[in-house]
Amino acid sequence: MDVSLPAVLSAADSLALRYGPAAPPAGGPWNEHISLLLSHRSVRGYRPDALPSGTLEALVAAAQSAATSSNLQTWSVIAVTDPAKKAELAKVAANQRHIEQCPLFLVWVADISRNQRLGAEEGLTLEVIPYQETFLVAAIDAALAAQNATVAAESLGLSCVYIGALRNNPREVARIVGLPSGAFGVFGMCVGYASAAGATEVKPRLPQDVVVHHETYDATGESGHRKAYDALLQSFSARHGMAIDTWTRRVINRMGKIAALSGRDKLVSTLNAMGFGLK
Amino acid sequence: MDVSLPAVLSAADSLALRYGPAAPPAGGPWNEHISLLLSHRSVRGYRPDALPSGTLEALVAAAQSAATSSNLQTWSVIAVTDPAKKAELAKVAANQRHIEQCPLFLVWVADISRNQRLGAEEGLTLEVIPYQETFLVAAIDAALAAQNATVAAESLGLSCVYIGALRNNPREVARIVGLPSGAFGVFGMCVGYASAAGATEVKPRLPQDVVVHHETYDATGESGHRKAYDALLQSFSARHGMAIDTWTRRVINRMGKIAALSGRDKLVSTLNAMGFGLK
Numbered sequence: 001m002d003v004s005l006p007a008v009l010s011a012a013d014s015l016a017l018r019y020g021p022a023a024p025p026a027g028g029p030w031n032e033h034i035s036l037l038l039s040h041r042s043v044r045g046y047r048p049d050a051l052p053s054g055t056l057e058a059l060v061a062a063a064q065s066a067a068t069s070s071n072l073q074t075w076s077v078i079a080v081t082d083p084a085k086k087a088e089l090a091k092v093a094a095n096q097r098h099i100e101q102c103p104l105f106l107v108w109v110a111d112i113s114r115n116q117r118l119g120a121e122e123g124l125t126l127e128v129i130p131y132q133e134t135f136l137v138a139a140i141d142a143a144l145a146a147q148n149a150t151v152a153a154e155s156l157g158l159s160c161v162y163i164g165a166l167r168n169n170p171r172e173v174a175r176i177v178g179l180p181s182g183a184f185g186v187f188g189m190c191v192g193y194a195s196a197a198g199a200t201e202v203k204p205r206l207p208q209d210v211v212v213h214h215e216t217y218d219a220t221g222e223s224g225h226r227k228a229y230d231a232l233l234q235s236f237s238a239r240h241g242m243a244i245d246t247w248t249r250r251v252i253n254r255m256g257k258i259a260a261l262s263g264r265d266k267l268v269s270t271l272n273a274m275g276f277g278l279k
Numbered sequence: 280m281d282v283s284l285p286a287v288l289s290a291a292d293s294l295a296l297r298y299g300p301a302a303p304p305a306g307g308p309w310n311e312h313i314s315l316l317l318s319h320r321s322v323r324g325y326r327p328d329a330l331p332s333g334t335l336e337a338l339v340a341a342a343q344s345a346a347t348s349s350n351l352q353t354w355s356v357i358a359v360t361d362p363a364k365k366a367e368l369a370k371v372a373a374n375q376r377h378i379e380q381c382p383l384f385l386v387w388v389a390d391i392s393r394n395q396r397l398g399a400e401e402g403l404t405l406e407v408i409p410y411q412e413t414f415l416v417a418a419i420d421a422a423l424a425a426q427n428a429t430v431a432a433e434s435l436g437l438s439c440v441y442i443g444a445l446r447n448n449p450r451e452v453a454r455i456v457g458l459p460s461g462a463f464g465v466f467g468m469c470v471g472y473a474s475a476a477g478a479t480e481v482k483p484r485l486p487q488d489v490v491v492h493h494e495t496y497d498a499t500g501e502s503g504h505r506k507a508y509d510a511l512l513q514s515f516s517a518r519h520g521m522a523i524d525t526w527t528r529r530v531i532n533r534m535g536k537i538a539a540l541s542g543r544d545k546l547v548s549t550l551n552a553m554g555f556g557l558k
Contacts (some may be wrong), residue, residue: 011337015340018340018343018344019340024336024476025333025336027333028331028332028333028336028337029331029333029334029337029435031434031435032311033310033311033312033383033430033431033434034337034340034341034431034435036312036345036432037340037341037430037431038340038341038344038414038427039288039343039344040321040344040346041344042346046534052307052308052474052480054304054306054307054308055307056491057304057307058290058307058308058309058313058489060427060487060490060491061293061294061297061298061303061313061316061317061487062313062316062317064297064428064484064485064487065297065316065317065319065481065484066316066319066429067319067321067440067441068484069378069441069443070529070533071482071526071529072529072530072533072534073484075490076489076490076491076492076494076496077490077492078491078493078494078495078496079491079492079493079494080384081492081494082405082494085494090451098286098469101317101375109496113498114489114498114501115530117498117501117535118505118530118531119531119535120500122531124531125535125537126357126467126530126531126534126535127532127534127535127536127537127538128533128534128536128537128539130558131540131543131544131546132546132547132550133446133543133544133546134534134539136418136446136546137443138421138464139415139418139419139465140418140422140465143418143419143422143423144422144425144426145356147345147422147423147427148316148426148430150345150346151312151316151427151430152312152313152316154414155312155313156308156310156313159338159509161346162346162348164348164349164416167412167415175490176356177495177496178495178496178497179496180478180498183496186415186419187419189310190367191359200421202344203342203350205347205352205472206311206352207492208336210353210393210479211339211343211354211355211356211359211360212335212339212355212357213356213357213456214357215357215358215359215360215364216357216456216457217355217357217456217457217458217459217462218390219392219393219396219459222393223400224394231319243482247350249400250349250350250351251394251397251398251405252352252397252398252401252403252405253414254349254351254396254407255351255398255405255406255407255408256309256403256404256405256406256407257406257407258406258407259373261407261410262405264296264314264409264410264412264556265412265558267410267411267412268411268557268558271411275327276495278411278547278557279544279547
């Protein structure tokens with residue numbers, strides 16, 4: 001089933017939406033794939049419409065085609081469509097309503113349990129399991145896979161949003177979707193068709209000069225760039241009726257006080273209880 | 280500059296290359312974006328040819344368009360083209376020659392130093408900084424960004440490979456590219472044109488049934504799928520003159536003994552020394 005492609009914006013238009021006046025000059029390499037990537041928006045409102053048959057398989061094939069450290073494939077994904085389960089997961093994630101609205105909710109799992117089962121069947125202890133490095137590899141594997149699934153979904157006219165708030169209570173997530181020891185829901189993802197209320201603009205990002213460093217890290221000029229970005233994000237927020245207006249205030253609200261972690265300050269003991277060593 | 284697109288394979292051909300006989304049926308949604316994602320190969324041999332002007336900016340725009348937790352943008356990227364620096368980085372990464380060969384080497388950085396500088400300039404302590412959750416967010420942000428850059432690069436006919444071995448000695452990486460406290464090179468990435476020797480086949484992955492779970496995690500049938508995948512990967516390895524033949528042996532070689540971590544068993548103390556708390 002060939003699916004028509006999203007509208008292709010020019011480099012100049014795409015870069016202006018993503019960076020405002022700080023956009024780098026257009027004129028470099030450009031094609032419809034890059035246009036698709038730049039058009040990403042996180043969507044928090046969905047129509048109930050079901051996904052076409054075969055959509056999950058296409059997203060998973062894209063996800064599995066991402067790189068994975070040493071081909072260990074230390075990730076899994078739980079596809080949740082059951083309304084009762086979605087409601088339970090929404091409750092973990094501070095009652096985000098879009099988790100219940102979307103037709104498909106994905107729980108992306110950092111999963112070393114499969115490798116552990118392999119070791120057990122072969123009669124071997126895998127010494128590398130109880131290390132921070134192993135957890136990190138599994139989380140990165142899951143992230144690379146999830147991002148490919150996002151790109152595939154958006155190419156089909158679907159929208160997505162990552163749900164980090166599953167980490168507010170990872171053990172409850174594990175209970176809801178039946179994860180074994182060594183499997184951790186690192187984030188969720190809504191997939192579906194954006195509702196009229198859910199459709200949003202492309203969100204501006206920090207200027208490239210802040211994020212890219214040539215040969216050596218160099219934060220010169222960062223303060224000035226931040227002030228300009230604050231102004232850009234303030235007008236974006238005003239257009240969308242959002243409360244927190246500048247990037248500076250956003251960072252302070254999110255990182256200033258431990259309460260903002262919503263329970264994620266207990267992540268180390270949670271991970272240890274869930275079968276991950278963090279040596 | 281509009282760049283011609285890579286060849287578009289059909290769903291049936293793409294899925295057969297990625298899964299062998301265990302491929303899910305074609306017939307679901309399909310387009311040239313998904314075809315591109317499924318065609319990914321990690322490439323470990325590069326021609327010296329320079330990249331077209333504007334390539335880095337296009338890759339970074341794609342990277343910055345990926346989702347980022349609460350828009351915190353806790354990542355940076357160091358673009359390394361200096362042969363002396365690439366040689367130093369290759370030495371950290373077990374002398375992988377492709378790091379010296381490729382015209383552009385990217386060091387993807389989990390970066391909370393920018394947010395720390397913001398806090399310092401605003402006269403505030405960001406209480407959330409010294410937590411495992413914050414490091415995890417930064418590593419995931421970097422991974423989502425890097426994967427978008429990979430997709431953009433491959434859409435331009437370039438090839439990439441992730442280099443996790445930068446984590447064999449993160450403090451040496453930090454010295455080479457001048458990272459401040461709170462900035463950690465989570466992985467590297469070669470970018471360039473595949474040489475004849477570097478060109479490879481699509482590597483088969485585990486069957487979808489092993490990785491995807493519906494509503495609830497279910498490892499039934501996993502053993503049988505693993506045996507079939509072992510055989511598939513064995514014939515892939517034989518075609519490529521690779522030593523380790525089955526997936527089972529690959530996992531055991533990589534996860535069985537601590538020595539295989541090549542120093543990454545010290546990651547916790549390294550991260551603490553580099554300005555990350557892991558409470």
